[in-house]
Amino acid sequence: MQILPATEDYGIVFQRADLSDNALVHAVVENVAKTRRSTALAENGVQIRTPEHLLAALRCLGVDNALIRLNAEEVPILDGSALPFVHALRECGLNEQREDRRYRVVRRHAEYHDPHSGSWITVDPCSDLIVDLTIDFKSGMIGRQKACYDTTVDFATQIAPARTFCFYREIFMLRLLGLIRGGSLDNALVIDDRKNCFAGGKTPLFDNEPARHKLLDLLGDLTLAGLPIQGRVTAYKPGHKTNTQALKQFIADAVL
Ligand SMILES: [Zn+2]
Numbered sequence: 107m108q109i110l111p112a113t114e115d116y117g118i119v120f121q122r123a124d125l126s127d128n129a130l131v132h133a134v135v136e137n138v139a140k141t142r143r144s145t146a147l148a149e150n151g152v153q154i155r156t157p158e159h160l161l162a163a164l165r166c167l168g169v170d171n172a173l174i175r176l177n178a179e180e181v182p183i184l185d186g187s188a189l190p191f192v193h194a195l196r197e198c199g200l201n202e203q204r205e206d207r208r209y210r211v212v213r214r215h216a217e218y219h220d221p222h223s224g225s226w227i228t229v230d231p232c233s234d235l236i237v238d239l240t241i242d243f244k245s246g247m248i249g250r251q252k253a254c255y256d257t258t259v260d261f262a263t264q265i266a267p268a269r270t271f272c273f274y275r276e277i278f279m280l281r282l283l284g285l286i287r288g289g290s291l292d293n294a295l296v297i298d299d300r301k302n303c304f305a306g307g308k309t310p311l312f313d314n315e316p317a318r319h320k321l322l323d324l325l326g327d328l329t330l331a332g333l334p335i336q337g338r339v340t341a342y343k344p345g346h347k348t349n350t351q352a353l354k355q356f357i358a359d360a361v362l
Pocket of ligand 1: 158159270319322323
């Protein structure tokens with residue numbers, strides 16, 4: 107994967123360099139194709155998988171315009187967090203562009219509820235982006251956790267390092283479904299409820315690392331609004347489906 111500079115108002119665009127120079131996928135919610143375990147985007151038959159951690163890093167480091175060249179369908183999972191992307195972006199440096207940044211401003215209170223999962227997302231007007239998130243798993247290891255992002259939170263040290271997680275009991279089914287093929291103990295925190303431990307003797311980086319990772323995922327999915335969001339976002343038990351459906355509804359209803 108290569109991250110290249112782009113002109114003002116170009117947005118964040120993926121290019122499948124293994125297919126053709128014209129195989130472009132814009133990082134916008136209209137292009138969301140699948141949301142099982144991760145987000146997949148598709149445009150004109152060209153697909154990109156797992157862009158969310160990279161998108162969160164780009165947005166939270168203030169990158170509005172970039173061309174992302176890939177030689178495969180999937181954005182590298184690396185260590186399952188967004189930290190390697192943060193390091194790469196900081197190392198290459200960022201240019202300030204001339205145009206004023208535009209935002210998607212939350213105009214009024216709005217709610218999205220997913221009746222199947224019981225998850226929901228609400229938005230309210232606010233002068234900055236604030237994201238409050240709660241997860242609630244039926245697991246003695248995780249249970250209810252909260253995480254928050256606002257202008258005082260350092261994304262690079264507080265959110266970006268949080269790794270993907272899954273439950274040991276899910277792994278067999280996920281592999282049967284052909285998912286997490288690239289998953290290993292190197293790029294995921296595996297929670298073993300039966301033994302009340304993290305598989306492989308791993309220890310979490312934060313008490314609430316799973317909630318922080320869900321926040322990372324949500325920040326990545328919110329990037330699909332196309333412009334930075336100005337408003338307060340509150341999420342309960344969010345997942346990629348809820349995140350992207352909520353965003354679609356808020357845009358369709360002119361809330362954003
Ligand atoms: Zn994730």
